[in-house]
Amino acid sequence: MKLSIILPSYNRKHSLPRALSALTAGFCALFEAEVIVIDDASTDGTEAFLRESYPHVTYIKHEINKGAAAARNTGIRCAKGKYLAFLDSDDEWLPHKIAHQLTLFQAEQKRNRKIKASFTAYTLVYPNHREQVVVYQKPADWFAFFLKGCFISPGTTLMVDRSAYDEIGLYDETLKRLEDWDWLLRYSQLYEFVFTNESLARIYLRESHADPSVVQGALERLVQKWSHLSGVNQRRFLQTVRIETLASLKQSKSQFLKAIIQNIIKDPGLFVRLVKMVLNQKSERRVID
Numbered sequence: 001m002k003l004s005i006i007l008p009s010y011n012r013k014h015s016l017p018r019a020l021s022a023l024t025a026g027f028c029a030l031f032e033a034e035v036i037v038i039d040d041a042s043t044d045g046t047e048a049f050l051r052e053s054y055p056h057v058t059y060i061k062h063e064i065n066k067g068a069a070a071a072r073n074t075g076i077r078c079a080k081g082k083y084l085a086f087l088d089s090d091d092e093w094l095p096h097k098i099a100h101q102l103t104l105f106q107a108e109q110k111r112n113r114k115i116k117a118s119f120t121a122y123t124l125v126y127p128n129h130r131e132q133v134v135v136y137q138k139p140a141d142w143f144a145f146f147l148k149g150c151f152i153s154p155g156t157t158l159m160v161d162r163s164a165y166d167e168i169g170l171y172d173e174t175l176k177r178l179e180d181w182d183w184l185l186r187y188s189q190l191y192e193f194v195f196t197n198e199s200l201a202r203i204y205l206r207e208s209h210a211d212p213s214v215v216q217g218a219l220e221r222l223v224q225k226w227s228h229l230s231g232v233n234q235r236r237f238l239q240t241v242r243i244e245t246l247a248s249l250k251q252s253k254s255q256f257l258k259a260i261i262q263n264i265i266k267d268p269g270l271f272v273r274l275v276k277m278v279l280n281q282k283s284e285r286r287v288i289d
Contacts, residue, residue, distance in 0.1 A: 001084055002104065004162075006075030008041040008068055009089035013049050015204075018089055022095050025056040031098055036057055037089075038075045042067040068155075069171035069179035077163055084162050088155040090204050096166035097175035097200035101159055108194040115189045116164040119157040120200040124286075127205060135197040142188040147236040149243070150181035151288045154203045164191065165169070172225075177218040180245065182225065216232040 005023060009016060016037075035054075039046050039061040050059050060074060068103065076084060083102065085094060097120065105118040119284045124132045136154075139145035155274050158180075171179040217242050218261050 001034060001080040001262075002081070003085060003098070003152035004075070004081030005033060005085050005087060006034045006038070006079060007035065008038045008040060008071035008075065009042065009046060009085045010065065011042045011044045011046070011070075012089035012288070013044045013046045014041070015090040016046070016050070016054075018092050019056055019089050020057070022093055022097075023057075028056060031102070032081075033079060033098075036060065036075045036078055038062070038071040040067070052136065056194070067173065067176050067179075069173045069175055070121075071177075072169045073173065076162070076170055079162065082106070083159055083161060084165075086155055086157075086161040088203075090206070091153075091156040092202050092204075094200050094202070100196065100198065100200060101281075104196055105159060105194060112192065112194075114192045115194050116188075117187060118159045118194045119152045119154065120152055120195060121197045122157055122203050123199045124202040125202055132286055133199050134286045135199075136195055137287060138195075139289070142192055143185065144233070144236065146180060146181070146188050147233055147240065149240045150184060152183060153201070153203050154180045154201055157201045162263055173219055175214050175218045178222060179218075182222060185226070196206040200226045203234060212248040216245065219244055221253045 008018060012019075020035070023033075028034060030267065035056070036058045037050060037054075037060070039050075039063050041062045047061060050057055058078070059076060062071065062074070069266065072086065083105070085098065085101075101120055102116055105115075108115050108118075121133060121135045124134060126132070134151070136152075164187060168183070168190065169185050173179075175182055223238075223241060226237055
């Protein structure tokens with residue numbers, strides 16, 4: 001088996017047809033691939049729908065809701081492929097995504113043994129149907145790049161040589177949010193990435209209903225895990241933590257404004273990053289550097 005596609009899902013029966021549209025039985029035969037859907041205890045009829053409409057898909061169900069990290073880990077443990085590609089259940093890939101990404105990945109691995117993961121540019125689709133393409137400039141230091149945040153939408157663009165999980169470990173299931181950021185930081189301390197600036201996925205944004213206390217708990221856990229950082233790396237990391245804190249409070253304007261003031265007082269450099277983020281969101285093409 002060459003490729004395993006891991007697709008966690010929780011009450012996403014309505015969006016699964018879009019996510020699975022390109023992942024036909026013919027696709028699986030062509031790429032020596034398997035599609036694994038990990039149902040994280042859905043209650044919307046996902047199981048019956050998948051078994052009837054997508055019999056070629058490997059279906060695994062959690063009896064209780066365990067969260068994104070556990071769902072991905074279940075998929076990784078069950079996967080048979082050398083390469084693992086991830087897809088969120090409310091997003092979609094362009095038809096040629098796997099062919100382009102896998103060819104690039106394998107070619108670069110032959111040239112550089114430190115490359116064990118790949119990602120692609122993508123198109124953000126906002127609730128008002130506005131679209132924005134997200135592309136990248138190659139950094140000199142991948143760890144420094146990810147200290148500034150998890151910008152690559154790994155849930156839908158990431159492809160990993162499974163040996164990386166054997167060496168680095170799986171996703172931290174104590175993190176109920178931002179487990180992918182934590183894993184990318186761990187990975188980028190040891191290895192490098194190859195990427196393409198061709199947009200090969202569509203990420204559909206929706207209103208976040210995440211509990212701010214859950215996000216804050218994850219951030220506190222991350223601060224503990226990465227407390228050994230020092231100097232400029234520590235400043236970059238803590239600045240990103242502050243930005244994630246602000247993002248979790250957007251639903252409450254009073255808390256949001258208060259948090260902005262408090263965090264800018266602690267870190268004046270945060271203001272520059274926030275302004276840059278706002279300006280980037282308004283453009284049709286966003287460059288991550």
